[in-house]
Amino acid sequence: MQLFPCPFCGPRDETEFHYGGDAGNARPDGADVPIDRWADYLYLRSNPKGTAREIWVHMSCGEFFVMERDTLTHKVLSSTALGGEYAA
Amino acid sequence: MTASRLAAGGSAIDRSRPIRFSFDGASVDGFAGDTIASALLASDVVVVGRSFKYHRPRGIWGVGVEEPNALVDVGGPQATPNTRATTEPARDGLVAKSVNATPSALTDRNAFLDRFSRFIPAAFYYKTFMWPDWHMFEPRIRAMAGLGKVDTDWTSPGTPDQINHHCDMLVLGAGPAGLAAAKLAAGAGLSVTLVDDQPKPGGSLGHRAGEVDGKPAGVWIEETVAELAAGGHLVLPSTTAFGIYDHNLVGLNQRHLDGRPDTMWRVRPRHIVLATGAIERPLPFANNDLPGILSADAALVYLRRHAVLVGRRVVVATNNDSAYEAAAALAEAGADVTLVDIRRDGTPVAPAKVRLVKGRALASAKGRLRVEGVTLDDGSRLDADCVLVSGGWTPTIHLFGQARGKLAWSEARAAFLPGDPVDGISITGAAAGAVSLSEVFASSETAVASLGRTKAAAPRSTGVEATDGIVAAWPMPGSKGRIWIDYQNDVTVKDVELAARENFVSVEHLKRYTTLGMATDQGKTSNLPGLALMAGITGRTVPEVGTTTYRPPFTPVPLASFAGPRVGELMAPVRRLPLESVHRASGAVFQEYGGWLRPAHYGGRGADAERSIQDEAWRARQSVALFDGSTLGKIEVIGPKAAEFVDFLYYNTMSTLTPGRCRYGFMLSENGVVFDDGVLVRLDEHRFVVSCSSSHVTAVHARLEEWRQDRFGRDAVYIHNATSEMATLTVSGPNARKLLEKLELGLSLDDTDLPHMAIGHGSYAGDEVRIARVSFTGDRSYEISIRADRAEPLWAHLRQAGQAFDAVIIGLEALMILRAEKGFIVIGKDTDGTTLPHDLGSEGPRSKRQTEHVGRRSLLTEEASRSNRLQLVGLTVPSGEAPLPTGAHAIRRVDGKLKSQGFVTSSYQSPTLGRPVGLGLIERGAARHGETIEIQHLGKIRTATIAAPCAFDPAGERLNA
């Protein structure tokens, strides 16, 4: 079982977390967003082998954060609270 | 009598505590400290099991987890099927039964199968899939498959414990390597946990000669363990590390000798030391599976720990030095020993009283139910009642392999050794290929060195040192006779040759085609000989063939250990109402709804349930109903951007809501699908309450948090889930207001002050109450929310005041009828994963809203505008007919074939209307009111007429009646 570092609570078992999607998948707003762009936002994922930047939520404290991890070795590289580039 | 218990000795047994147990119905005597295997050997019980396929008689081979033959079903309170006799402690009164044998291992009636062995070679059952017909063989093959029997009458003696544990260093294996590593790590100030699968620590030092720091090995073991215990370190005997998982989580299964179920440990060490030792391999010769043929090291263990002499006339066959100690010890104990060494040169000197034959190997063994003698490769014969073999040692690198450690082939050791290091894991001792005690201690020193300077002196070997000198003796292609490689699954040299002929040459294919290594022992003795043989057949080297993937568990682990306390109600705990006991006293029948345990109806069990439900639904329309709606979501959204936030989250515009008012709306997912529905309450300018569906509270809360943190920012909105803080009691029906007026809640209930879709604030017995006029029944309704712990007097008061109005308490089933009469939907029941809001008749925001909201763009696609979408409708049936079955399909006939055009989502008998009411999702349904369609269910076709969803009071007059 993997150990994920919640930026607020520290390392916890992976069962306490929920995957929240690719990080940096910015939402295009508007009724006139080109349909391909909207479809990419909804469905197109790169599924990288190696380093991935992902949004996770620590269900125990409710905080969403960005985690960088290696999808091959399962090594966790970093975890950062949302804010800055993710805030409105 | 050949095998026997000696009059003295045996470090593991306590002769003052005799025990007696039964094996295959016969009584067996032993001592405390015996395993089932050692006691059986002491009583000269030679045939202890039958092989999986050919039902060959089998005896005890090994002494631990590697045992392929001696499997038993243990009955009684600690019942375990397929457990190894070599690891199962013998207990007084224990009942053991051999597996795969009827009636007993000795007299198995399926023994005839061995004579048909050439008709059932490797993969014969795969071939029956192809020709002539699997079904011809299936019943017979299924009946033969499997080993032990599960005792279906067995009940758990208790809930197994699970323990989460942290330490600096976890040492797996308490032999010389593990003890040395633990001692050195403790001396470096690390917290150490030392684990060993045996009841007593010591490993090979417990039965092989050795002297450490000038002391006998036994003394050094005891001192080292005492030192660790005194230092506050944890020593766990009878505990097996069965798996290393992601991020070096280690699973341990601890056995207890006092009848308690096993304990599972989840250990998060900073560093792992694998000191797991090595397992002795068999040698290839014809009939090498006969009972009475044992691992030489096992025989030494039985002699030294259990004082069991496994034979009188013993042949020891070896290709390395380690068997010499066994030969010497058995000769010393009185056996007649001939040592047959494959090596011509470079052997140790013959031990005292042992005949040494050099440069010879065993060609075959003879005997029927036990070995009677052997033939050497020069044709000479030796009589024997017991044959001990040592084919070399396979390092126990399973856990290293599980941690994705790469293995490196050592020609000198004729074994795979650990290759490149894995983060956080060291491997030491025999598992790393060390042979002498000096090598073992040196490798432990290296393993610990990088973790800190130790104050403990490294142990020194001061006695005779073990040597190896192995000359590989792998099974050879083209060998004569039947030579077993995997004992338990009956895989012979010929089976591996067959696999190679049929081109299953990859090691993973070899495994699956022949089942080599797939038995309960997972090939601990057979994998390496098997792949070495495949290498020989295909002209490759052993590392070119490679090993199969190592996966947990290393040894079988009871499923109960994994489940731990998560059984029964704790498997998926239900959420409970604050007033549960009150409802029980009122005769409520409870059911689980979306994770909540709620009253389904009050009174009426079994066949009477439906009558109770109908009665509740009917009476609710007559006067007034009381309903516990505490599960309804109550998520508060607070902050300067709260209005903007709810606008974004809802399909409907919510920011225009006046404080003190409520509005019904949908939440969508980003692909436009209706995710939840409910009422939003605006308490004041910057404070809303999201009243979502009971079963969606957690998901809605998570969704609100996600958008808050990912789009609006922590300072703009604050979210608080108050669902379980408040109980919500609903009063609904024509007399709802009259009943409520009796309670004097401190607010005006006048319809101008508290109209439908408005909220009011009052108090009850000093506590604030919030009253919302929203309705899920279509009748005038009041939802009263109060602190959960103060709800009971209010509920009692409502019931008492209700007597004057013939009030009825209704459960969820009656509520479902009332809402279906009105055409009110339940998300996930009357919608599916494709339902968009306009499919439910809510078109306005889609065409008119100018501001952004979740799922907006998805509502403006070709798919969303498709003309034949499934739309919500009511369904009526011809007079006198029963309700439609929920889930039944609406069908259309196209070229004589039936095609679905939607389905029934809700269907009930309405007591008020005196007819069934139904809801459904039907193609273009909104435009087809009045049309009669066919409904099919389980091959029966009925008709129904499409109608508006609302079947009762379509004008909504009862809301204010």
Ligand SMILES: [Zn+2]
């Ligand atoms: Zn957290």
